[in-house]
Amino acid sequence: MASTAEDLDREQKLEGIGCARKRKEDPRFIQGKGYYVDDVQLPGTLFGAVVRSPYAHARIKSINKDKAMALPGVKAVLTAEDLKPLKLHWMPTLAGDVQAVLADEKVCFQYQEIAMVIADDRYIAADGVDLVEVEYEPLPALVDPHKAMDADAPVIREDLVGKDEAGQGKRVHNNHIFRWEVGDKAGTDKVFDGAEVTVKQAMVNPRVHPCPLETCGCVASFDKARGDLTVYMTSQAPHVIRTVVSLLSGLPESKIRIISPDIGGGFGNKVGVYPGYVVAIVASIVLGRPVKWIESRIDNLSTTAFARDYHMVGELAADKNGRIKGLRVNVLADHGAFNAHAQPTKWPAGLFSICTGSYDIPTAHVQVDGVYTNKAPGGVAYRCSFRVTEAVHLIERMIDILALKLGIDKAEIRLRNFIQPEQFPYNSALGWQYDSGNYPAALKKVMEAVDYAGLRKEQEEKRKRGELMGIGICTFTEIVGAGPSKACDVLGVGMFDSCEIRVHPTGSAIARMGTISQGQGHQTTYAQIIATELGLPSEVIQVEEGDTSTAPYGLGTYGSRSTPVGGAATAVAARKIRDKARNIAAHLLEVSPDDLDWDIDRFKVKGVPGQEKTMKEIAWAAYNNVPPGMEMGLEAVEYYDPPNFTYPFGAYVCVLDIDRYTGETKVRRFYALDDCGTRINPMIIEGQIHGGLTEAFAVAMGQLLSFDEDGNIQGNSLMDYFLPTAVETPHWETDYTVTPSPHHPLGAKGVAESPHVGGIPCFTNGVNDAFSHLGVTHIDMPHTAFSVWKTLHELGLDKRP
């Protein structure tokens, strides 16, 4: 601990944990000097463009490439037939299913990949796409997941006919993928049968898309002379991709190098393996030249990785005082045409069973049925841990609905049901062990900050005047940092993460990570952890990620796992180095290691002022003067397997006003208190919260991928798809409490997804609250002006007096 002004000064110079240090990444980004996949220019690069299906469901009768091949500059046109001899026309998914790389005799969703045209430049490739002639026989499309298991529903996956499982347990219908159950069914039914009060509500988390500003893409380069493959790729998990590419191609992993350069936003969209990547790689191997494939915006929104599409029915049983006794949830999950759900392999509904939320609910049961429809595959965690947004949405809506039924204030009912601080570690009814939290303190702090009582009074007065004002509350708990390898794996690889640190002789260092930043500021944050742990200034600590040939194996960045898992690996690796440094210092000072105290950036001999060695001095000695029997150098690597998930939480309140005549919703105030445990860089945390809240606002108020009855996707361009800009985005107020995670080396929990997860139900609760005195129980998002106006119109409120 810093005790004197001199100590404080030394500590501040390190810019370690807790410092609002400016992001090291930003100078290159604000100068337009980022290096993204599409910036990669290798000599002799060819360009691939994809031929896509206009139909959601059709048989392919013929594909004629002749005209395309005749176009000067076209080098190849690859179809499923060409991939068949390589057994690459289908590929495994992360969810135990298989997916057509290029449509094999049949298309199952609109815009499905049929062929790739490889040409000298992008323009020729695009012209070539227009010349590939595909003859289709349209089939009836299945769009509504509620009709998927009807007796007469069209069969989407003919390859699975007669199979009673699709990689995720038993299935009961041709369009059924899995049934997943957790909790005590009989016990829950009993609680409901004897309950004083029950509420039940159907709700939809509609199909949306993360829509990162940079679309997906890759440059695949196979060197025929060396026999090695390099792929620059927009990937949130480069090592996993390397393993998958090796398994698919038969090339040894040591001959494959995946590089994720700067990534322009991921939000889950860049976790999966997409057909475009696979075909570009095959094309490069076949043609012996680099092949670049970059998605258009329409391709991105239509085909690579949607999120959500959860059709949920929630039920709560409670006593008259609003104390919850049981939770029952039934979910119909629309997974599209192939089950390419991004998930730890054994979790078909991700971590959805966190749906008991921040509340002490003694009994619960959840059932999720996954079904196929004629829509694009995916189901990624859009700025959240796997299916946690859906879970939080469900419980946060249900508790409001219960409050409404009982006439209890919506803040009060939460305070009556919170898991209390002394109950941690808390074992939930659905099997999770929450690490730490103080929910009542967080909510009370927010209520005071926004003058909650005053807001309710204002609302009451406005209601008397016929004005609509809503107050939304959300007190969420996330489950992030996947995950303990005993619970989580991806294709058999445990979900640890890694860090390798090398301290150079002059006291600077490089850290290489298994994670990969897509804008989270890893280069800044990880350096701060090392600075504090090793006493070296963060300014001289270089952080590298994304190159599988240099970085240690890691599972990548998604599900808020970088700080909980990668950050923990960093701290532990640094501590290994510090232990070695202690021995070197003891050798230099000719004392026993036990006689040394660590003090910010140096080891001091206990009780002997002035007898000390700084880390900088120790680093130098590590390369020329180590104790006998010790190897030279100062480096360490850590593969960190977390003992548990981390459970960040927060309390949010939004205040909004609705225009009765236009349905326009104005968010007047949004107050977000987050508790992510130990805070490493408060400025980055605040930026992440702003970003997450903005994406929550996007989902709650406008984002939607809709389909017509034939399975044609509607609104798959930025003309329709809502990406909020500074014009629409409300002003955010942020606050925090600190409840460290007891099992994380630094006490940190992860933060960037909390605002998305907690923000969405906060907006929805706010809009619903505005109508709650008018007999309205639930309105589904997105709360566009049109949607809100429809409610106003039904209530007859849009008529001017």
Place this chain on the structure above:
Amino acid sequence: MQVKLEKTFPIDAPAAAAWRVLQDIKAVAECMPGAQITEQMDDSHYKGQVKLRVGPASATFNGELEVKSLDAAEKKMEMFGKGSDTSGASAATMNLTARVRDSGDGKCELVGVSDVTVSGKMASFGGRMMNQVSDQILKQFGDNFTKRVLALGEGAAAQQAAADVAKQPKEINALALMWGVLVGFFKSLFGGGKSK
């Protein structure tokens, strides 16, 4: 997505003349802006194409046309068409029923009922415009049809109509079509149209 349209075109010519044109499938097809019959397969099946131009870019839709019935007593023709652009990025099908109704005084009306289903880029991208665009296309179809009927008559008006038929553009000009849609939209805003 599906669009259903019904439209009536008054024609200043006898019903018999209009019925004559309506039975000439090649002529009827060419009343569709940009459409052309390229091959007759048998009595009731044809192959054809529609050329579409948007600024400097052009696309060709290939398709098939089937005449499902020709009812001389009712002066009614039913046909079914389907097509897709060569790459298959967009596709469309159409059921069209056209009937000539005698309105007396040597005049008649062409009553067209169509439902059009589109998929692919056209459905995703142009979905919201489909009604207006189809309306414009049908309007041009009606104009062209009327001219062909008038051209069968005699006198200066017939000669003018025949000349107009000859000048009919060989591709749909999407920008001109959009202009038509926009004009229609503004007219409806300022109370010029039927819809409010």
